[in-house]
Amino acid sequence: MVRSAEHIARSKALEIRVHPDGRYLVSGGKPFFWQADTAWEIFHRLDEDEVKLYLNKRAKQGFNVIFGVLFAEHGGSTLPNRQGEWPFHPKDPDAKEYYPDVFRPNEKYFEFVDFVINYAASVGIRVAIQPVWGNYVAGIYHRIEHYFDNVDAALAFGKYCGQRYPFLPYLNGGDTQRYWFDDAVFNARAGKPTRAPHVKIIDYGPVFEAFADGIVAGESSHRTDGSQPFITFHPTASWLPDTPEPYASHLFPHSKWLTIDAIQSGHSCALKYPPLTDPSIGTLHFFLAQNSVDHVREMYATSTRDGTLRPVIDLEGHYESTHYDFKPERDQWKASNIRQGAWQAMFAGAAGVTYGVNSVWQMNNLNSKSHPPIPHHTVSAANWYDELDLPGATYVGNITRWFLSRPSYFSRIPDQSILISDTFDRPVPDDDYDGKDAKLISATRDSNGKWLAVYTPVGHEFKVDTSSLNGDTLSAVWYDPRSDKEISAGSVESGRVVARPPSSGKDDHDWVYYVAAV
Incomplete structure (x- = not known):
């Protein structure tokens, strides 16, 4: 052959x-x-x-x-x-x-x-x-x-x-x-x-x-x-x-x-x-x-x-x-x-x-x-x-x-520690058919401090610590995983930020919150 x-x-x-x-x-x-x-x-x-x-x-x-x-x-x-x-x-x-x-x-x-x-x-x-x-x-x-x-x-x-x-x-x-x-x-x-x-x-x-x-x-x-x-x-x-x-x-x-x-x-x-x-x-x-x-x-x-x-x-x-x-x-x-x-x-x-x-x-x-x-x-x-x-x-x-x-593709790491509010990270009971994926608020970030992101599957608000980012000026957007579109969330200050998604509810209200150092 x-x-x-x-x-x-x-x-x-x-x-x-x-x-x-x-x-x-x-x-x-x-x-x-x-x-x-x-x-x-x-x-x-x-x-x-x-x-x-x-x-x-x-x-x-x-x-x-x-x-x-x-x-x-x-x-x-x-x-x-x-x-x-x-x-x-x-x-x-x-x-x-x-x-x-x-x-x-x-x-x-x-x-x-x-x-x-x-x-x-x-x-x-x-x-x-x-x-x-x-x-x-x-x-x-x-x-x-x-x-x-x-x-x-x-x-x-x-x-x-x-x-x-x-x-x-x-x-x-x-x-x-x-x-x-x-x-x-x-x-x-x-x-x-x-x-x-x-x-x-x-x-x-x-x-x-x-x-x-x-x-x-x-x-x-x-x-x-x-x-x-x-x-x-x-x-x-x-x-x-x-x-x-x-x-x-x-x-x-x-x-x-x-x-x-x-x-x-x-x-x-x-x-x-x-x-x-x-x-x-x-x-x-x-x-x-x-x-x-x-x-x-x-x-x-x-x-x-x-x-x-x-x-x-x-x-x-x-x-x-x-x-x-x-x-x-x-x-x-x-x-x-x-x-x-x-x-x-x-x-x-x-x-x-x-x-x-x-x-x-x-x-x-x-x-x-x-x-x-x-x-x-x-x-x-x-x-x-x-x-x-x-x-x-x-x-x-x-x-x-x-x-x-995303910039610096090879330095992305998961990091739940930047979330300082309830992430709904709990064991799932035997009769819960939704599972953790439909509830958990999860976070990832660039290990070099260029950006961070939070995924909220049903649009719950959350609090995130942005102090890991290297920059005095931070820009935030909401990304819609359904339409592939971004909505500006304006400038945010370094520190603890309360993020409220544009919509909330089951199934079709998941959002990604993205914050980048400018």
Whole structure:
């Protein structure tokens, strides 16, 4: 397998690296704000014209990263891609059912992947590659054959990916856990395993380590400067009692390949699910979707404690136009929820934002004859192409522009100490579906004293200490995250300032207060 020099050069031009201070990302030596969209099924369910439609739209909206999985979650081993190709040659070509030989990738399938990656690069988008969905390693949310539950297969395919697609970001894991049941099916609606005759917790860490080792080995021939591939771990939002919470750094605390720390804050409104079938296991824990600020804070603090100083990102927050817990009888996450989670994460120190829509990640097409809607509880009632212009996609673009336009991008730090009034920073009770993101007043500032900012999600007034700014004259504005417009708040004096937002109320009254030294 030989990649063209043009292919390699195009990938290298879009490479993402960690800034020397450890908290930020750069590309081409310039600040890189991670504005990603989840398009997991792009290689499996779209044709060339649809790929162009999707990527052109996301590029216009400012997205610079999309997620795609090579061995698809839904139908990956029961449906070929739109070109009629399987990701791997079959073990038995004469068998009625497809069973992949995971040591023999199918060149024709990956020629379409090449097309997607190259077209994405032509419009300024990097494809973050998930080699295989996590259920092919460990059966988490629904049972899939464990084609990749062994080190040899993971190492071989990781190396194949690294050789073929160097300089792109890689997502290890795939909505999965390092520690899970022995051969159990987890029913996400019931919150309990449906088949666990001999409950045993398995550590699948060696398999995920092998994927990473393979990627590193595969890219080695392309890297002449001693740099390492960009690899993170995309966990699920749930975890078993007596196992680490699903932060990438908690699951893989000693792994040198872990470029950034990551979580999936997920889509759940429940902190805990009912006790599992086997009483010895206890209650399954879930991240609360609207507590992303706490999860980002923990990653940021972990990086400080262990001295790695990695960038931190929520790789999968709640999806817009998607029912809570994927249950159709419940409300849907709104654009205001997207804004609140994204701004809170950024003010807590995140290096970017990941967006998603339920219909889009699965490339749901209600009219498709070859790839109909997935028979799963996450199935969407909308077509993917009808939901590309949901307001949340614009709002995350506003966040990107706002942060990139701040002076001294690389000296931004989270700092709640500049707030000297109630910030509503309190534990969230089990029955509070709003979570902390919808209440917390949070602050960030330039460590060199050039500016500070405060985010108030529902327009509460607050008091802020501006004495950290270096200047006798300070200028303040209110920024509207919905309209991308600023309203002058006039000059303020150094010291304690009471700030009253232009409006207040639930959902669509969030504001950013920005004060800069003149």
